[in-house]
Amino acid sequence: MRHRLKDVAERAGVSVKTVSNVVNGYQHVRPDTRARVEQAVADLNYRPNLSARNLRKGRTGVIALAVPGLDIPYFAELARHVVTAAAERGWAVLIDQTGGGSERERVAAGIGDHLIDGLIFSPLALTAEDLAGLDGTPLVLLGERVDHGPADHVVIDNLAAARKATAHLISLGRRRIAAIGAQRTPEGATARLRLAGYAAALDEAGIAYDERLVAPAPAWHRANGAAAMRHLLTSGVRPDAVFCCDDTLALGALRALHEAGLRVPGDVAVAGFDDIEDGRFSIPTLTTIAPDKERIARLAVELLANRVDGDRRTPPRDAHAPYRLTPRESTTPPADTPTVS
Amino acid sequence: MRHRLKDVAERAGVSVKTVSNVVNGYQHVRPDTRARVEQAVADLNYRPNLSARNLRKGRTGVIALAVPGLDIPYFAELARHVVTAAAERGWAVLIDQTGGGSERERVAAGIGDHLIDGLIFSPLALTAEDLAGLDGTPLVLLGERVDHGPADHVVIDNLAAARKATAHLISLGRRRIAAIGAQRTPEGATARLRLAGYAAALDEAGIAYDERLVAPAPAWHRANGAAAMRHLLTSGVRPDAVFCCDDTLALGALRALHEAGLRVPGDVAVAGFDDIEDGRFSIPTLTTIAPDKERIARLAVELLANRVDGDRRTPPRDAHAPYRLTPRESTTPPADTPTVS
DNA sequence: AACGTTGAGTACAACGATATAGAACCAACG
């Protein structure tokens, strides 16, 4: 069925090591020998057994990407870029869905094995302990640095970005600006940073921070965004703009505003965060902070590659990815388009 | 650093094989011996080396999922279910993005190696040759059967589902029903089936098929859906409903209708296909055909599992997954909600 | 007392690749 080096060697009349040398591009092989071996390889359709190669070399050519879930658009888009960037380096990507609370176990159990050369981890919740199971596997963290663990990080400046988005709302003349996405759990590091940016922008503009305008969302998805918006609308605080901690919350909020018969941005302006594809076609299209996802993925793979070959003991690095504020219809209606929401 | 069976064995004062037996849950090990070994395993934080295990057992515990791209919502959602279903069987999932035309190469080159126990492949374009490179690796195809190759299939009845969606539009009293998503390329098998369903429904209702109402979309995504809709609107054919071959096309169409100032469903009713998450929160929410994605994923993993352990020569099976028509606002506005689109 | 049976454990050979050491050959040099 499947052929081994030995079969190729016999067919070409050389030793296994010579075949191995040819396959790995070793220099000192006579042209005619090389040709004979290559012919045999082609004849038998030989493919190296990666398990064996990995066992010998201690490399697997596989990295893992751990994300909360592929059904979350941001992570799906990010995963796409990671897979692409990894492929360019000859790596395959194993996807692990940490999905909420069970991350702890999954990272330790499923992934800590020797199957992977490294791990790119996008943690919602993560403590230093969780990383212990990895025991030397190179690691790159995406998003908030949890603590100064032994890992490289790729981050964007969430605080500054959220401040920029909120300042944009303020620049439109809005004053009662709500926020959606607060999380009280210890895991909500990203939420805290973005809301700190929101608060900072208000402060800069001399607008008082009003706690009743800040709605929590235990998980960030459309349904919670809609629920939070409904809550804000019925609680009598009458916001004229909303900053949402991510685009799915914002899309949910758009939905709730629509159901309440309010116009966006006429009555309420909406800004999100992440620039997922949906927001470019939603009605209205969604103003958002667009992190450079391709860059994030590429930086992560690059950092990981550095750790994988050698260089394991240099101190952890932080890489910063750029972002842009992308105004769309949900805050700035185009002049010649009907603005019914 | 990393410990091996041998280290554990020395610490526990037994042979390597005994440790192996404990790790693998072999029955005949005395409780005290087992305890000693387990203690040693814990002390050293031992993890089996999967490469070595795989080499020995001929299994890797990894399957690959090849999809066009994770940025396509349907495939992202599907991938999530596949990863989950595979995890229940102890499999990890390697994601391969075939992304358009290069599939041929990728399948043959990247994946054909021994690293995976099996492959779940969701082909856009695929011929019998493309599968040749796999050379014995168990394979499950999602979606249209391309030909009666040596592979199991998981399908839904695209023709019947599309007919049902179109019949739904007809039942609303619409008569000038357009379709978006036609593809002339040989790869467009799914498009052809869905449009055949569309045509069948028209035929049943005694409505003449009008070619000018059928718009092509070389790739299925929001931008092309919007473009196709704009084309239909400007070409003077005045549709009162649109059946879209997938939800992203439909979301694009909603967008174009909105920009043209038309009301959905008042002026034009819209139906999609796939039931992606966005469609549940879009404005208006999207009527669609909802294939049971979890079921599809589960069936695929199950079929693959059967092939992987033994049973390689039984003839290919087809598994059919259920689907449901899910009417939402884009065809049937709720009584008490404003219907501005 | 001799027997097979079962439990508990060990030693060793695989799995298929690469690394190491060294053999055989050739050319060039003093």
Place this chain on the structure above:
DNA sequence: CGTTGGTTCTATATCGTTGTACTCAACGTT
């Protein structure tokens, strides 16, 4: 002519695990 150095190739050990074959003791049966 022996030595040195480079090229080309081979034999063999090795990576860490599991399957096979085996030993040895304890047990119940006849």
